[in-house]
Amino acid sequence: MIEGSGSRPGRGLALVGCRGSGKTTVGRIVAESLGLPFFDCDRVVEARSGRGIPELFAESGETAFRDWEERVLADLCALHPDAVLATGGGAVLRLANRERIREHGRVVWLKASPLELARRIALDGLTQRPALTSAGVIDEIECVLAERTPLYAAIANDAIDATDTPPEEVARTIIARWPR
Numbered sequence: 001m002i003e004g005s006g007s008r009p010g011r012g013l014a015l016v017g018c019r020g021s022g023k024t025t026v027g028r029i030v031a032e033s034l035g036l037p038f039f040d041c042d043r044v045v046e047a048r049s050g051r052g053i054p055e056l057f058a059e060s061g062e063t064a065f066r067d068w069e070e071r072v073l074a075d076l077c078a079l080h081p082d083a084v085l086a087t088g089g090g091a092v093l094r095l096a097n098r099e100r101i102r103e104h105g106r107v108v109w110l111k112a113s114p115l116e117l118a119r120r121i122a123l124d125g126l127t128q129r130p131a132l133t134s135a136g137v138i139d140e141i142e143c144v145l146a147e148r149t150p151l152y153a154a155i156a157n158d159a160i161d162a163t164d165t166p167p168e169e170v171a172r173t174i175i176a177r178w179p180r
Contacts, residue, residue, distance in 0.1 A: 010105040012077070013178065014085045016092060016152050017110035018145060020120035022162045022170060023086035026110060029171035031084040040086045044072045066094060073097055077104045089144070092151040102155045108174050109156035112163040114141045 013030065015023040024040045031038030045068045046052055056065050069088055076085060077100050085104065091097045101107055112120070118137045153159070158177055162170045 010081045010103055012081055012083050012085065012105035014087055014101045014104050014107050015110055016087050016107060016156065018117055019089040020117040021110040021112050022167055023110055025167045026170045027084045027086040029167055030174050033171060033175060037080050037083040039076050039083055041069060041072055042088045045069055048072060070094055070097055073100055092148055098151065098155050106178050107156045109152045109159040110162045111159055114138055116163045117141050
């Protein structure tokens with residue numbers, strides 16, 4: 001286990017990776033294919049807080065958002081041990097979240113190139129996702145990846161490059177590699 005976690009991993013699946021890597025899209029496909037519950041942690045934060053993530057960041061700051069994220073992740077892991085979870089890109093920033101994600105079960109890190117991530121983020125609409133730095137999109141992505149890559153790598157059982165791979169194929173690869 002990681003960072004002092006002594007418990008055995010659970011039966012669920014957690015997808016980690018930078019925003020735009022495909023966690024939500026791939027997670028839905030995997031869950032539907034296997035008849036498992038699916039939760040997008042960011043959407044659950046929005047539902048419980050009554051605010052979109054950009055509003056939550058703007059009104060309360062990143063720390064408040066991360067507090068919501070930690071509570072939601074704890075609840076989802078406890079109440080839905082078999083679920084497929086699409087974690088927020090920054091969920092790995094907190095030790096408690098890394099431990100919880102790892103204990104939930106299999107952890108798959110979805111990777112994509114900075115250029116592909118920027119393209120997907122632009123398609124998704126920049127207003128749906130708060131800026132994390134004052135740098136431009138590519139510079140921000142590279143900064144975020146530099147900080148988070150070691151954290152993703154530390155908890156992942158598997159890593160899949162989703163840069164040029166259709167989500168359905170990424171989902172099939174996850175299912176084929178998941179020793180349930």
